[in-house]
Amino acid sequence: MLFFSNVSQATVVLVYHHVSESTPKSTSISPKQFEKHLQYIKDNGFTVIPLNEMIDSLKAKKPLADKTIVITFDDGYSDILYNGHPLLKKYGFPYTMFINPDSVPNKPGIYLDWQQIKQMSDEGVLIANHGLKHDSLIKVPAGTNADDWLEQKLTELQQSEEIIEQQTGQSWKYFALPYGEYTPIAQQKLADLGYAVVTQQSGPVGDSTDLTAIPRFPASMPYDQLAPLKDKLNSVAFELSQQTQRSSTVVDANNPIDTNVELKVDDFYPTMLACFVAGKGQAEVKWHKDNNGFTMNFDTTFAAGRQRVNCTAPSISKPGRYYWYSKPWFVPNKDGSWYKD
Structure with missing residues (x-):
């Protein structure tokens, strides 16, 4: 609805x-x-x-x-x-x-x-x-x-x-x-x-x-x-849950990538949402049964450094404008040390 x-x-x-x-x-x-x-x-x-x-x-x-x-x-x-x-x-x-x-x-x-x-x-x-x-x-x-x-x-x-x-x-x-x-x-x-x-x-x-x-x-x-x-x-803002906005950000052997997003479906069609992972292309989006969020599926092997996904969906009430959400992840080197800027 x-x-x-x-x-x-x-x-x-x-x-x-x-x-x-x-x-x-x-x-x-x-x-x-x-x-x-x-x-x-x-x-x-x-x-x-x-x-x-x-x-x-x-x-x-x-x-x-x-x-x-x-x-x-x-x-x-x-x-x-x-x-x-x-x-x-x-x-x-x-x-x-x-x-x-x-x-x-x-x-x-x-x-x-x-x-x-x-x-x-x-x-x-x-x-x-x-x-x-x-x-x-x-x-x-x-x-x-x-x-x-x-x-x-x-x-x-x-x-x-x-x-x-x-x-x-x-x-x-x-x-x-x-x-x-x-x-x-x-x-x-x-x-x-x-x-x-x-x-x-x-x-x-x-x-x-x-x-x-x-x-x-x-x-x-x-x-x-x-x-x-x-x-x-x-751009316009998705209505995101606090849990999504405070989900894990550091990705290593002890912290798998959190690809779940909880949000309110309001003013956009779920089928029109698209998520693109930097360096990996478009992610598969699987919506929850009650449409209160989705999970992204993509190759989760990240190189060390700052990584991100951008998700967008066209607004129904504001033609030509897009909802936009970006999620960052921070990936240490394989030995546990941190990447250099």
């Missing part, structure tokens, strides 16, 4: 890093192309809202307005101020910058200094937490206990929040996961500490989005062209 509701509303969060033509392409967008993004957003009925407005709505269980966008930057590079900030001011768009306080004094000219960050803060930029250092929560150094490592990173996260507040007067308790890597245990501990957490897997944000795994669409190269960006900006 299909029924329509406000589930087919969505806020899309975009993540950028560099706005420059001379920085690594995998994390960069040129100033010219970045302005094309902003102009498209302005001309096509979208509203850019600050991150706190979206998170406050999620916390209050308040429906998100449709076709709203949140703009974020990770790492606090100086070119954000020189090249990105003037364009965002020109278009009147609010944005958030996630920083690692340990990076601020270490590489002047590459990273922003505290004076520059405070200037941006005073001009309305929301400054948030990317961890004290740019360390993954899950990549445990050899000889270190995984639980001890996570506790150390969470302690540093709290230290980072205090430093940001001291330097800027802002303390939102918003955390952008370094490398987008996390586990269900980390999610629960971050929730217990009161953090809203943004990731790096693709997908729009809907009313059911878990505050410990808020998806963001990468918008730097090679994802910076307008054609694919339009599809992302117009």
Whole structure:
């Protein structure tokens, strides 16, 4: 049975890093192309809202307005101020910058200094937490206990929040996961500490989005062209169960791949849903008898590294728009060591 509701509303969060033509392409967008993004957003009925407005709505269980966008930057590079900030001011768009306080004094000219960050803060930029250092929560150094490592990173996260507040007067308790890597245990501990957490897997944000795994669409190269960006900006969010959003992420001998997805069938036909696994092609989708979810079947032999699946289905009530869900998995090397970035 299909029924329509406000589930087919969505806020899309975009993540950028560099706005420059001379920085690594995998994390960069040129100033010219970045302005094309902003102009498209302005001309096509979208509203850019600050991150706190979206998170406050999620916390209050308040429906998100449709076709709203949140703009974020990770790492606090100086070119954000020189090249990105003037364009965002020109278009009147609010944005958030996630920083690692340990990076601020270490590489002047590459990273922003505290004076520059405070200037941006005073001009309305929301400054948030990317961890004290740019360390993954899950990549445990050899000889270190995984639980001890996570506790150390969470302690540093709290230290980072205090430093940001001291330097800027802002303390939102918003955390952008370094490398987008996390586990269900980390999610629960971050929730217990009161953090809203943004990731790096693709997908729009809907009313059911878990505050410990808020998806963001990468918008730097090679994802910076307008054609694919339009599809992302117009995407809508599946209504997913919390269990699905907190399912296992690390895949090794002790943790088989969790390919089960629980969601509400609303405003799309189950037969139209398709899931594509990176490097493996389309997965076979087997729906549960009551249509409250599905299981994906595919070759589960993953190479070490960050892996993912993207599932989409066309909306019935909003022709031309697609529901979108992305699931990340993190696969250690065969010897148990972690892959290098």
